[in-house]
Amino acid sequence: MAQTRRFELAISPHVGSPQTTRKIMFDVVIALLPALAAATWFFGPGALLLVALSTATAVGVEYICLKFMKRPVSFAFDGSAVVTGILLAYNVPPGVPWWLPVLGSAFAIAVGKQAFGGLGHNIVNPALLGRAFLMASFPILMTAGWAAPESWRTGEDCGWDTNAIVQEELAILPGADAISGATPLNVLKQTFDLDESSRTALAEGETEVAAELEARAVSTRSALSSSGTYANLFLGRRGGCIGETSVLLLLIGAVYLFARGVLEPRLPLSYLGAVAVFAWIFGGSGWFDGDPLFHVLAGGVVLGGFFMVSDMVTTPVTPKGRIIFGIGAGLITMIIRRWGGYPEGCSYSILLMNLVTPLIDRFTKPKVFGEVKSNG
């Protein structure tokens, strides 16, 4: 060739897979949408608005932070802030004032993510840090505002209570009034308190009171463990945080993520599996009499398992480490549910495990090809 052509130099490999961070993040957003549909159906357009506000705030605050720190603002639009914004709103009750998720979302992005260096550098899940901040700052707002499913359309006679127990069973349940407006996990927590009161009464010699309290606890627990409750929990007819309502629609999102190759199954499966096993071991009133199905369906473990335990940035990268993370988070979740101060322990368990992620990675370093045999 007469003319001299010059070509670009670059290190191998010269080809790359079409997968990008942006595509992953927007796949997560897509996977979260069915749950948003459930939230809107059960809790009304108000819930939708809270999610929208939270998401807009997350993206806006990310943009401002990046601008302020003179970093490329394109990061604000890579989808990761959208995910954080949605997840933050998914973790607040549907009845909170509009400014609460806005504040939480801003905190999540500014403190939870950008202060640590932005995408990929945050130590804990920003959305969960934002939620923890709201829990610490506005404990009353964050533990009230549970809305009965579909009550926004049908009023008080919607036919469902926040506790997910079906009306027929609720009608014959002693002390049903006390658990009206509470979340299923809250109801369970109350039965543990009843156990405690019953034991105290027994110690004071009031056998009749003790027996009555115990009977209430037992019948409430059996109402929670009925197929009607399971169905309500699975479909989403319960009180709870915006995003955790419908297990069915969360699972649809999870299947989508898995099919797209975004979801790594070790984390969510080890987490949900651990929750189920520990629920059976100590999730009931005694030992080995807990209800694994109820514990997996209730609260936020399905949302947490598929969308927050499996958050890539804040969880281990090693195959073994992921299983350890899932089991650890499952254990902490169940300890908090059974003996902790809150009825639900999902978010704190993930935050705590996030903190030990670097350690897990270091101690679960995979055996290099050929290393086993050369050492043995």
Add this chain to the structure above:
Amino acid sequence: MTKPSTFRGGTHPPGHKDLSSGSPIVRLPAPEVVTVPLCQHLGAPSKPVVTKGDRVVRGQEIGAQNGFISLPTHSPVNGTVKDIKDLPMPHRRSGPAVVIETESEDGGCVFEPWSDHASHSPAEIIDRIKQAGVCGMGGASFPTYVKLSPPPDKTIDTLIINGVECEPYLTADHRLMLENPSDMILGMEMLAYALGVERCMIGIEVNKPDAIELLESMGVSVVPLKVSYPQGAEKQLIDATVGREVPAGGLPMDVGVVVQNVGTAAAVACAVRDGMPSMRRIVTVTGLGVASPGNFEACVGTPFSDLIEAAGGYSGDVERLISGGPMMGMALFTDGVPVTKGTSGVLALEPGEVREVSEGPCIRCGKCVDVCPIRLTPSIIATAAEYERWTIARDFGALNCMACGTCSYVCPSGRYLVHYIKRAQDAIRAMGTGKEA
């Protein structure tokens, strides 16, 4: 057919092999001027034994072996030495080369042809392979005779011929297996004879069913392998075919195996049966950036520009020119570099074929961990290297990386993982505290 064997990890980049897999090998005559590198093999370059103005004949030794891991170099043409100097190379920045003006390309049979290799001792065969300058033709160009001369404490019981060709785009080995299987099989028998092994087999990815069928019909023991990159990496191939894991930092001979590429086997046949030194090879010239991709048999020292011309010239906007495959090949700034014994392919890639370069932060998705055939943790090694925390990189096994590029390929953040890990390797070696490499 049973389920094809494979190794753990790996990925499957689009093959693009159909661009050239249907094109029969075209023999190119030697160009007017050949630039014969003295550094075609891995190890010390040959010492030039000719001077400017000397007449040389085809097959004549123009560079002498210079140490154990080294080989002699031969002239691929009859002609006159014009110059001996350092020139740009396809596999390194530059290296010594002998520039020869071609007069003709006949002759070349400089050794006694041995029609029956079994009437010569294995040591004689190995010596012939050394004298003929045969090196691995799969890419790394390791002197073949060295692999055939294991230390006495190692017992070799298996010879594996590597017909995997797992790099996307490349079809040179595929065409060789289809068009010249008898030479390849003869070379395989010679190698097995030289090593004194009974058990030999050839590993081929199932994307080459015609080659598998042909070789099986000729009585060769074929191990069909799953299409997965890097199936053809020596240690992964051994794992997939015979289920032995080469110790970290060890060699295939540590598990009693020698691996040779199909092209190497054919070159061995030429050297022993025909008495011809290694002077020619098959090169795939492909990519959307050339008009008519194909496979060419060219003599070493042929400039890449001649190969491109033979493939119809550049078409459209060529963003990157690569020597070798797209996963491990070297990007070149010029096509004025010569073919070496290790040049398996010349790729001219258009912008759409090349990986987009916009590196983002690691999001710790762990895809690199899942695919790494060495079971390293590329994300952590790379981040450690980015912040110059060399001990962390070392503890996570950075020195074991063979730079296959699988991690960089799958990285959604487009991180230059191979680059970071190579940097870490250099720094760890410089520290002198690296574990046994």
